Amino acid sequence: xxxxxYLSPSERQLWCKSAQGWQLASGEPDGPVWVVADLAEESLxxxxxxxxxxxxxxxxxxxxxxxxxxxxxxxxxxLNLKPDDLIGRLVPTQYVFFGIDAAxxxxxxxxxxxxxxxxxxxxxxxxxxxxxxxxxxxxxxxVLPGKDTLRIVYLKNRTPVLTRLTMTPNESGAQVEExxxxxxxxxxxxxxxxxxxxxxxxxxxxxxxxxERLDAARMTLVDLPRRDKQPIxxxxxxxxxxxxxxxxxxxxxxxxxxxxxxxxLNTLARNLAYLIVIVGIGAASSNLFSIYRMIEQxxxxxxxxEDLDRDISDLDANIARFGVAPxxxxxxxxxxxxxxxxxxxxxxxxxxxxxxxxxxPNLRLRDLQWRLLPPGADPCLSSATAIEAAxxxxxxxxxxxxxxIELSFDLAVPxxxxxxxxxxxxxxxxxxxxxxxxxxxxxxxxxxxxxxSLRGGTILSAAAKLSWCLTxxxxxxxxxxxxxxxxx
Numbered sequence: 048x049x050x051x052x053y054l055s056p057s058e059r060q061l062w063c064k065s066a067q068g069w070q071l072a073s074g075e076p077d078g079p080v081w082v083v084a085d086l087a088e089e090s091l092x093x094x095x096x097x098x099x100x101x102x103x104x105x106x107x108x109x110x111x112x113x114x115x116x117x118x119x120x121x122x123x124x125x126l127n128l129k130p131d132d133l134i135g136r137l138v139p140t141q142y143v144f145f146g147i148d149a150a151x152x153x154x155x156x157x158x159x160x161x162x163x164x165x166x167x168x169x170x171x172x173x174x175x176x177x178x179x180x181x182x183x184x185x186x187x188x189x190v191l192p193g194k195d196t197l198r199i200v201y202l203k204n205r206t207p208v209l210t211r212l213t214m215t216p217n218e219s220g221a222q223v224e225e226x227x228x229x230x231x232x233x234x235x236x237x238x239x240x241x242x243x244x245x246x247x248x249x250x251x252x253x254x255x256x257x258x259e260r261l262d263a264a265r266m267t268l269v270d271l272p273r274r275d276k277q278p279i280x281x282x283x284x285x286x287x288x289x290x291x292x293x294x295x296x297x298x299x300x301x302x303x304x305x306x307x308x309x310x311x312l313n314t315l316a317r318n319l320a321y322l323i324v325i326v327g328i329g330a331a332s333s334n335l336f337s338i339y340r341m342i343e344q345x346x347x348x349x350x351x352x353e354d355l356d357r358d359i360s361d362l363d364a365n366i367a368r369f370g371v372a373p374x375x376x377x378x379x380x381x382x383x384x385x386x387x388x389x390x391x392x393x394x395x396x397x398x399x400x401x402x403x404x405x406x407x408p409n410l411r412l413r414d415l416q417w418r419l420l421p422p423g424a425d426p427c428l429s430s431a432t433a434i435e436a437a438x439x440x441x442x443x444x445x446x447x448x449x450x451x452i453e454l455s456f457d458l459a460v461p462x463x464x465x466x467x468x469x470x471x472x473x474x475x476x477x478x479x480x481x482x483x484x485x486x487x488x489x490x491x492x493x494x495x496x497x498x499x500s501l502r503g504g505t506i507l508s509a510a511a512k513l514s515w516c517l518t519x520x521x522x523x524x525x526x527x528x529x530x531x532x533x534x535x
Contacts, residue, residue: 048063048064048065048076048077048078049063049064049078049079049081049291050062050063050064050072050076050078050079050080050081050162051063051064051069051080051081051082051083051287051290051291052080052081052082052083052156052160053083053085053283053287054082054083054084054085054086054152054153054156055085055086055193055194055196056085056086056087056196056212057194057195057196058194059156061073061076061080062287063076064287064291068284069281069284069287075161075162076160076162077162078162079162079163079164079165079307079310080160080162080163080164080165081165081166081168081287081290081291081293082153082156082157082164082165082166082167082168082299083168083170083173083283083286083287083290084121084147084149084153084167084168084169084170085170085191085193085196085198085212086147086149086152086212087212088147088148088149089145089146089147089149089169089170089171089210089212090145090146090148090210091143091144091145091171091207091208091209091210092115092143092144092145093127093141093142093143093144093208094111094115094124094141094142094143094144095140095141095142096108096111096140096141096142097140098134098138098140099138100138104138108124108142111124111142111144112124112144112146115144115146116144116146116148118148118150119146119147119148119149119150120150120300121146121147121149121150121153121167121298121299121300122144122145122146122147122298123144123145123146123296123297123298124142124143124144124145125142125143125145125172125206125295125296126139126141126142126143126206127141127142127143127203127204127206127208143206143207143208145169145171145172145207145296145298146298147167147169147298153167157299157303163304163306163307163310164299164303164304164306164307165293165304165307166293166297166298166299166304166307167297167298167299167303168290168294168296168297168298169210169296169298170191170198170286171198171200171207171210172207172294172295172296173286173289173290173294173296174189174191174198174200174207174251174286175189175200175202175205175206175207176289176294176296177189177251177271177285177286177289178200178202178205178249178271179202179205180271180272182271182272183247183249183269183271184247184269185202185203185204185205186201186202186203186204186239186246186247187201187202187205187247187248187249187269188200188201188202188226188229188230188246188247188248188249188266189201189202189248189249189251190222190226190248190249190250190251190252191251191252191282191283192215192217192222192250192251192252192253194217195214195215195216195217196212196213196214196215197211197212197213197215197222197225198210198211198212199211199212199213199225199226199229201229201233201238203238208238209229209233209238211225211229213225219255219256219257219260220256220260222257223257223260223261223264226248226261226264226266227264227266230246230264230266243265244265245265245266245267246265246266246267247266247267247268247269248261248266248267248268248269249269249270249271250268251282251285252282254268254270390419391419391450391452391521391522393417393452395522396417396452396454396519397417399483399519400415400454400456403476403479403480404458404476406475407472407475409460409461409464410458410459410460410472411458411459412456412457412458412459413456413457413458413459413512414455414456414457415455415456416453416454416455416456417452417453417454418452418453418454418455419450419452419453420450420451420452420453420518421450422450426451426453426487426489426516426518427453427455427489427490427516427517427518450521451518451519451520451521452518452519452520452521453516453517453518454516454517454518454519455490455514455515455516455517456514456515457512457513457514458476458492458513458514458515459513460472460513469496470493470496470497473492473493473496473513474493476492476493476515477491477492477493477494477515480515480517483519484520485519485520486517486518486519486520487517487518488515488516488517489516489517489518490514490515490516490517491515492513492514492515496513
C-alpha cells in the first residue's frame with residue numbers, strides 16, 4: 048500500500064490509497080511514504096545562468112541554489128523555458144530555483160516516520176504539473192483553497208515561477224482579492240503585461256462565486272476539460288495521484304531516501320534474476336534445435352565454398368587468356384582517375400586572364416606560364432622574388448594541400464604611360480587577380496613597384512619587367528570584376 052503524508056501550516060494528515068480510493072490512515076505506514084509539503088516557507092525564483100557545458104553548468108546551478116537557500120537542504124532546480132533553437136536546448140540558461148525554508152519541521156516529521164521515504168515534493172510543483180495540460184493556457188493562475196488558507200501558483204509557459212500561501216477565509220470575495228493582489232505584483236514586476244484582456248485562472252476547489260468577480264478583475268475562470276464529467280470532492284487527491292509517479296521537483300536529500308532507493312534496486316535486481324532464469328530455460332530447450340541448425344549451416348557453407356573456388360578458378364583462367372595482370376589494370380584506372388581525368392583545362396584560366404587584361408587594349412604579354420602543381424608542391428618558387436623572399440628568411444611559401452594551377456606572366460606596358468598611368472594599371476590588375484575566389488598572389492608587380500624594388504640593379508629594368516605569379520583552383524568562374532579602373 049502507498050502512503051502520502053500531507054503537511055500544511057495547521058495540520059498533518061497521512062493518506063493511503065486503497066481499492067476505494069484515498070482515505071485517511073491511522074497508525075504507522077507499512078509501505079513507502081511520499082511527502083507533500085504545503086507550507087508558507089515554500090518559494091520559487093527565476094534565474095538566468097551563463098551558457099556553460101557539462102559539469103561546469105551543473106556545479107554552477109548547484110552553487111546558485113545553495114546561495115539562494117542557504118538555511119535548508121530541501122531545495123532544487125528545474126528548467127524554466129524550452130527554447131526553440133538547438134543551442135538553447137543543448138545548453139539551457141533559464142532555470143527555476145525552488146526550496147522549502149522549513150528544515151526543522153521537515154526533519155522532525157521525517158524522523159518520526161519509520162517507513163522508507165520516497166521523497167518530498169512542494170505542492171506548487173505538483174499543482175504546476177497537474178495544470179501543464181496542453182488544452183490549458185501556457186500562462187495560468189492555479190488556486191488551491193485550503194482550511195482558511197489559499198495557495199496561488201502562477202505558471203509562465205507552463206512552468207511555475209511564483210507561489211504564495213496566504214491566510215484567507217474560505218470566501219470567494221477574499222480569495223479573488225488575493226488573486227488581484229498577485230496579479231498587480233506580477234504587472235508591477237513586468238512579468239505580466241498590463242494590457243492583457245483576460246488572465247486565466249484554474250480553481251482547484253469550489254469555484255462558486257468566482258466567475259463574476261474574476262470577470263470584473265480582467266480574469267477568466269477555466270476548468271480542466273478532462274475532468275468535467277468526473278466531479279472531484281477533494282482536489283488534493285489528483286495531486287496525490289501525481290506524486291505517486293515521482294515527478295520532477297523532489298527536494299529531500301539522498302540520505303533521507305536511501306531505504307526507498309535500495310528497496311527499488313533490490314526489486315529491480317530480483318526481477319532481472321527471474322528474467323535471466325526464464326531466458327536460460329528457454330535457451331536450454333532450444334539448444335538441440337540450434338545444434339541441428341548449425342550442422343545444416345556448416346554443410347551449406349561447405350557447398351558455397353566449393354562453388355566460390357570453382358568461380359575463382361574460372362576467373363583466373365579468363366584473366367590468363369586476357370593477357371594483362373589485374374594489378375596493371377588497377378594501376379591504369381588509378382592513373383586515369385588521379386592524373387588524367389583530374390587535370391583541369393587551361394581554357395578557363397586563360398580566358399579569365401584575358402578578361403582582366405582586355406580592359407586595357409595597350410597591354411601586351413611577354414611571358415606566360417601555366418603549370419599544374421602536384422599536391423604538396425611549393426608554388427612560384429621559380430620566380431626571382433619568391434626565391435629572394437625565401438633566402439631572406441627561414442620560411443618559404445606554404446605548400447598547397449590540393450591540386451592547384453600556377454599561373455605566371457610578365458606584362459609589357461607602353462613607354463608612353465607615365466608613372467601615374469602605370470601605377471593605376473598595375474593596381475587594377477592586382478585587384479582583379481585578388482578578387483578571384485581562392486586565389487593566392489605570391490609575386491605582385493604592384494607591390495614591388497610601390498616598395499621600389501630593383502631588378503637587375505636599375506630602376507629601368509624593374510619598370511620594364513612587370514611580373515605576377517599566383518595560384519588558382521582547378522575550377523574557377525570565368526567572370527571577375529577588378530578593383531579600380533584601367534587606362535583606356
